[in-house]
Amino acid sequence: DGGITQSPKYLFRKEGQNVTLSCEQNLNHDAMYWYRQDPGQGLRLIYYSQIVNDFQKGDIAEGYSVSREKKESFPLTVTSAQKNPTAFYLCASSIAAATEQYFGPGTRLTVT
Amino acid sequence: AQSVTQLGSHVSVSEGALVLLRCNYSSSVPPYLFWYVQYPNQGLQLLLKYTTGATLVKGINGFEAEFKKSETSFHLTKPSAHMSDAAEYFCAVSDHSNTGKLIFGQGTTLQVKP
Numbered sequence: 486d487g488g489i490t491q492s493p494k495y496l497f498r499k500e501g502q503n504v505t506l507s508c509e510q511n512l513n514h515d516a517m518y519w520y521r522q523d524p525g526q527g528l529r530l531i532y533y534s535q536i537v538n539d540f541q542k543g544d545i546a547e548g549y550s551v552s553r554e555k556k557e558s559f560p561l562t563v564t565s566a567q568k569n570p571t572a573f574y575l576c577a578s579s580i581a582a583a584t585e586q587y588f589g590p591g592t593r594l595t596v597t
Numbered sequence: 598a599q600s601v602t603q604l605g606s607h608v609s610v611s612e613g614a615l616v617l618l619r620c621n622y623s624s625s626v627p628p629y630l631f632w633y634v635q636y637p638n639q640g641l642q643l644l645l646k647y648t649t650g651a652t653l654v655k656g657i658n659g660f661e662a663e664f665k666k667s668e669t670s671f672h673l674t675k676p677s678a679h680m681s682d683a684a685e686y687f688c689a690v691s692d693h694s695n696t697g698k699l700i701f702g703q704g705t706t707l708q709v710k711p
Contacts, residue, residue: 489640516697525606527687527701528641535697543698575640582697583629588640 487512489589491576496594498570506561506592508576516582517559521545522573522591531574534559535582563594570596599624599690603702611710616660616675618705620688623669629691630671631699632662636684644686647671658682683709 489510498504510517516535520528530543534553548567553559559578563570573593577586604619622628629648633641645656652664662673671688685706689699 491640518698525703527703528699530698533698573638577641579697583691584697585631585643585646586699587643588633590640591638593638 489576489578489587491574491589491592493592494590496592498594498596500596501565502596503565504563504570504594504596506563506574506576506594508559508561508589510557510559510576510578510587510589512578512580512587513556514578514580514587515556516579516586517553518577518579518586519543519549519551519559519561520575520577522575528575531561563596570594599628599692599700601688601690601700601702603686603688603705605705606703607706607708609708609710610678612680613677616673616678616682616707618673618686618688618707620662620671620673620702621669622671622688622690624690630662630664631689631691632656632660632671632673633687633689634658634684635687635704641687644673678707678709680709680711683707 492507518533519531532551534540550562575591576589579586600623602621631646632644635641645654647664655661688702692698
C-alpha cells in the first residue's frame with residue numbers, strides 16, 4: 486500500500502532534549518511538508534522540501550530543523566530552542582507544488 | 598497573499614439533516630481549493646478539490662462543494678448527515694507561488710446529533 490508513515494504515534498520528552506520525528510512516504514512524491522497543529526489554530530507550516538537535498542523554512546521554522554537526504558524521507562527535529570514544542574505534528578507530501586497534499590497519521594509530542 | 602476564512606468553528610446538525618460548512622477565500626490569482634476532514638488524533642484526508650473546470654465538485658462520502666468566484670466562496674455540503682461525519686473539517690487554498698504550500702482555515706468541528 487502506498488502512503489505516508491509517521492512514527493511514533495505518541496512521543497514524550499523532557500524539556501531541553503532534542504527529539505526527531507520520522508516521516509516516510511512511498512508515493513514517489515517530490516514535495517514534502519511538515520505542519521504543526523494546535524487546538525483552534527489550524528495547521529501551520531514548519532518546513533517544506535520540493536526536491537532532495539533542498540528545503541525551505543515555512544511560517545514557524547524557529548526551533549526546528551529538517552533534512553532531505555532521500556526522496557522518501559523527511560525527518561523533523563524539534564530542538565531545545567523551540568519554546569512550546571508540545572503539539573500534534575503532521576507530515577504531508579504532494580506529487581508537485583500546488584497540487585493536493587496527502588497526510589500521514591501524525592505524531593503527538595508532549596514535552597514536560 | 599492568499600487566505601482562508603471558515604465561518605463557524607462549531608456546527609451542529611441532526612442526523613439526516615443538511616450539512617453546510619462555509620469557506621471564503623482571498624486570492625489574487627485563480628485559486629486551487631481543497632476540503633479536508635480530520636478525525637480525532639488522525640491525519641487529514643482529502644475530501645475534494647477544485648482546480649479548474651466544473652465549479653461543482655463531488656468528493657468522497659457524499660460531500661460536494663461549489664466554487665463561486667463572485668462570492669469568493671467554496672462551501673462544503675452534504676444532503677444528509679450521518680453520525681460518522683462528525684469530525685473537523687478544513688478548507689485550504691493553494692499558494693500559487695513555487696512553494697506549493699497550502700493555507701488552511703481554522704477548521705470547523707461538525708457535531709451530528711442522533
